[in-house]
Amino acid sequence: MIKRYAPALLLAVFALSLLAGCGGKDAASARKKDRPDYVSKGDEGTITGKVIFVGTPPQLEAINMTGDAACAASGDASPDVIVINNGRLKNVFVYVRGAGVDDYRFPVGPPAVLDQKNCRYVPHVLGVQAGQTLRITNSDQTDHNVHPTPKKNQGFNISQAHGDQAIERRFDNEEVMIPVQCNQHNWMRANIGVLDHPFFAVSGDDGSFTIKNVPPGDYTLVFWHEVYGEQSVPVKVAARSTVTQDAEYKPDAMGKPAVFLRVAPTVVVP
Amino acid sequence: MSSRATTIDAKPNRGLHLFAIFVAVLTVVLLLAGALVTSNEAGDSVPDWPLSFGRWLIASGRFNGGVRYEYSHRFIAGTVSFATFILAVWAWFGDRRRWVKRFALVVFGGILAQAMIGGVRVLFPSYKPLIAVPHALIAQSFFGAIVALAVFTSRSWFNRHEVRPDGGGLALRRLTALSLGVVLGQLVLGAGFRHGAFGLLPHALGAVAVAVVIAWTAAATLRRHRDDRYLARPAWLLLILLVVQLTLGVLAYITRMAVAGQPLAGVADFFARLQLAPLPSLSLQQPVEPMISLTAAHLVIGALTLATVVVLTLRSHQVLAPQAEAVEAGANALASSPRKAAV
Numbered sequence: 001m002i003k004r005y006a007p008a009l010l011l012a013v014f015a016l017s018l019l020a021g022c023g024g025k026d027a028a029s030a031r032k033k034d035r036p037d038y039v040s041k042g043d044e045g046t047i048t049g050k051v052i053f054v055g056t057p058p059q060l061e062a063i064n065m066t067g068d069a070a071c072a073a074s075g076d077a078s079p080d081v082i083v084i085n086n087g088r089l090k091n092v093f094v095y096v097r098g099a100g101v102d103d104y105r106f107p108v109g110p111p112a113v114l115d116q117k118n119c120r121y122v123p124h125v126l127g128v129q130a131g132q133t134l135r136i137t138n139s140d141q142t143d144h145n146v147h148p149t150p151k152k153n154q155g156f157n158i159s160q161a162h163g164d165q166a167i168e169r170r171f172d173n174e175e176v177m178i179p180v181q182c183n184q185h186n187w188m189r190a191n192i193g194v195l196d197h198p199f200f201a202v203s204g205d206d207g208s209f210t211i212k213n214v215p216p217g218d219y220t221l222v223f224w225h226e227v228y229g230e231q232s233v234p235v236k237v238a239a240r241s242t243v244t245q246d247a248e249y250k251p252d253a254m255g256k257p258a259v260f261l262r263v264a265p266t267v268v269v270p
Numbered sequence: 271m272s273s274r275a276t277t278i279d280a281k282p283n284r285g286l287h288l289f290a291i292f293v294a295v296l297t298v299v300l301l302l303a304g305a306l307v308t309s310n311e312a313g314d315s316v317p318d319w320p321l322s323f324g325r326w327l328i329a330s331g332r333f334n335g336g337v338r339y340e341y342s343h344r345f346i347a348g349t350v351s352f353a354t355f356i357l358a359v360w361a362w363f364g365d366r367r368r369w370v371k372r373f374a375l376v377v378f379g380g381i382l383a384q385a386m387i388g389g390v391r392v393l394f395p396s397y398k399p400l401i402a403v404p405h406a407l408i409a410q411s412f413f414g415a416i417v418a419l420a421v422f423t424s425r426s427w428f429n430r431h432e433v434r435p436d437g438g439g440l441a442l443r444r445l446t447a448l449s450l451g452v453v454l455g456q457l458v459l460g461a462g463f464r465h466g467a468f469g470l471l472p473h474a475l476g477a478v479a480v481a482v483v484i485a486w487t488a489a490a491t492l493r494r495h496r497d498d499r500y501l502a503r504p505a506w507l508l509l510i511l512l513v514v515q516l517t518l519g520v521l522a523y524i525t526r527m528a529v530a531g532q533p534l535a536g537v538a539d540f541f542a543r544l545q546l547a548p549l550p551s552l553s554l555q556q557p558v559e560p561m562i563s564l565t566a567a568h569l570v571i572g573a574l575t576l577a578t579v580v581v582l583t584l585r586s587h588q589v590l591a592p593q594a595e596a597v598e599a600g601a602n603a604l605a606s607s608p609r610k611a612a613v
Contacts, residue, residue: 063555068334079555142334147314147395155396157317183315184335187556227554 038104043239044213047199047221051092051207054250057084063187070142071119071185080124081189082227088207089249091125093177093193093224095200097232100217106197111135111168114180114190116144116160121180121190125226127200128192130174136160136167143184148192150178157183176224191226216241223247223260231260242268274433276588280366282428289360290420293353294577297413300350301573303343304409305566308464309557312336313402316344319392320385347385354381357419370422377415384408399467406461410576411454417577421584426500431589437494442501442590445487446583452476452483453576460572464565470523471544477519484512484575491582500589504582511575518568525561529554 062077083090111133115122119140128134136146138160146167147157153171160167171178171194182188193200201209216239222232228249235245244266307313315336316322322341323332333341354377361374387408391401421427436442456476463473491505520540527534527543534540 060555061558064558067336067338070334081555143332143337145315145317147317149396157314157395159317159323181311182336183312183340184337186311186336189555 035103035105038106038215040213040215044215045237045239045241045243046210046212047096047214047235047237047243047245048210049094049208049245049247051089051094051203051209051223051225052246052248053084053087053089053207054248058082058251065119065185065187068119068142068185070140073141074118076118076120079187080120083124083205085205085207088203088205089225089228090203090205090207091123091225092203092207092209092247092249093125093127093191093200094203094209094211094247095127095176095193095195095222095224096197096211096214096219096235097222098217098219100215100219100237101197101199104197104215108132109198113137114192115139116146116182116188119144119182119185119188121182121188123190123202125177125191125202126193127202128171128194129198130172130194130196131170134169134171134192136169138162138164144182144188145184146180147183148178148180150175150194153178153194176222177226189226193224221245225249235265236267238267244268274591276431276433278367278428280428282425283364283423284425286357286360286364287420287423287425289353289357290416290423293350293357294413294416294420296346296350296353297416298570298573300343300346301409301413302566302570303339303346304406305569306562307336307339307343308402309562309565310336310339311557312339313398314392314395315340316392319389344388347388351381351385354378354416357416361419361423365423367422370419373415373422374419377412377419380408380412380415384412399462399465402465403458403461403467406465407454407458410457410573413573414454414576414580417580418584421581427584427588431500433589433591434495434498436590439490441592442487442490442494442586443592445483445490446579446586449483449487449579450576450583452480453572453579456480457572457576460569469544474544477516481512481516484508484579487579487582488512491586498589500585501582504578504585508575508578508582511571511578515568515571515575518564518571522561522564522568525564529558529561 060079060082063079065071065074065077080091106129108129108131112126112128113135114126115137117139119142138144141162143159143161145157145159147155149155150171152173152175156169158167171192174194174196176193176195177191178194180190180192199211199214201211203209214237216237218234218236220232221235222230224230228251231247233245233247235243237243247260249260312335318324322328322344328337328341358374358378362371365371365374384405387401387405391398391405394401456473456479459473459476462468463470488505488508491501495501524534524540534543
């Protein structure tokens with residue numbers, strides 16, 4: 001009995017999983033369309049801060065690029081999944097959540113660029129708005145394949161040889177984060193955060209970040225790091241204020257998971 | 271003891287048997303190549319199929335990084351497919367047994383189906399676990415079928431064997447069939463773990479089940495038929511492979527967690543980490559040695575375990591009397607010996 005219907009059951013499960021994936025996207029895009037456009041009152045504020053790494057930075061092995069001579073020739077084999085400079089953590093995706101930004105539609109910015117340079121994705125962590133064009137370029141003397149694996153968006157896997165034209169794609173649904181990998185060079189990883197609004201930033205070399213033009217309101221400020229995980233803290237953005245909200249990551253003795261330490265915000269109202 | 275003996279109305283074809291062994295060895299190489307593709311996260315490095323970057327033979331400049339693993343896997347797969355085609359044709363014309371001819375054709379159909387599933391895996395990367403797990407299962411099953419073909423064409427299979435009673439306890443014919451099922455199930459669980467369909471717990475429980483069933487099967491074989499090398503040798507080999515496989519599995523997991531930035535803190539931590547949910551990403555920055563070699567070796571030893579179980583299963587079904595026949599023989603023996611019956 002089971003044997004007879006097993007193939008049909010497998011097919012049904014496969015079809016159902018496809019249908020389930022399609023239904024979610026339709027509902028999300030319908031909700032987005034219902035939102036009103038945001039109208040600026042000129043009283044937007046700024047959230048700024050830095051991400052601090054507490055403890056001894058992990059000792060990561062150098063990347064083994066011997067599989068591709070063109071990559072090895074770049075001479076830079078330093079890992080990029082954890083980058084800590086003088087106690088500051090780079091590549092933390094910082095974004096806001098709250099009615100003040102989630103209930104409105106915001107204009108989509110110009111194309112964001114993800115380059116492949118020295119056999120790395122540059123930048124390693126990138127934020128884009130849903131519907132914003134993502135231009136993927138290859139500045140290397142070797143071939144790559146660009147392979148994002150989203151759960152709420154359309155994935156793709158495209159080979160991009162040296163000298164090929166830029167690839168342009170869009171992600172239409174919010175998703176934090178979408179991992180991107182080059183399967184030709186298994187150390188090449190990037191992460192793309194897709195949000196419906198433009199209020200996000202990525203911590204730089206000095207761990208600092210700045211999110212400008214945030215509508216006044218109460219928000220949750222979310223910090224995401226690909227190894228140390230996601231944590232959040234409430235922030236209040238008053239009209240025309242600048243909120244300084246630092247964050248500290250303190251990994252446990254084994255290096256993971258991170259213990260998140262809140263630092264009281266400083267609010268400056270001019 | 272039953273006086274019945276195995277007889278085959280045909281002569282062994284040595285060339286066909288050697289070629290079946292050759293295809294089996296080639297298949298091990300293919301399995302190893304497939305394992306290296308997964309361990310190096312190179313499965314999607316060539317985005318098109320059946321061509322590779324639009325060509326059958328890629329330019330040498332393309333043979334870099336992950337493409338080396340993926341393209342080698344495709345090339346070896348093509349070679350195995352062609353060799354299996356030759357094997358099927360050879361069996362069709364070179365073996366008198368009709369069921370062997372048909373079985374060889376089915377095996378060839380299996381490698382074609384496997385190639386198709388591999389293609390679907392490449393063309394639909396979003397469904398990786400859903401497709402990769404059947405791909406892994408069919409790969410191992412194909413290997414088992416090739417080994418079976420090698421057994422069916424071997425001289426020892428054609429030799430005259432006295433059909434013997436099995437002895438007490440669960441019949442070895444059933445035990446070996448159970449072993450085959452458990453090992454195949456464990457291969458599915460291992461592939462599911464490896465491709466991120468679920469966590470380690472099912473695979474770890476499967477390892478316990480495999481260890482128990484294999485040890486039981488091998489011990490029963492050796493206890494009942496130690497004097498018969500035809501059965502005893504694969505049983506000994508099974509025990510050795512089991513120990514090696516369990517060791518490799520634990521080592522592969524330990525190194526995998528270390529590479530993923532979550533090194534194990536001890537035995538208690540090892541058990542505490544057993545979970546249903548898939549593990550986080552395979553590696554912190556990139557897969558490294560010895561994780562790659564250990565995992566690939568674990569997969570190959572798993573395949574060899576399956577092959578050995580196939581051999582033992584086929585041989586025990588060939589030379590051991592079915593339970594009903596054994597019961598009848600036992601009853602006859604008792605009837606002809608009043609003293610024993612009284613005891």
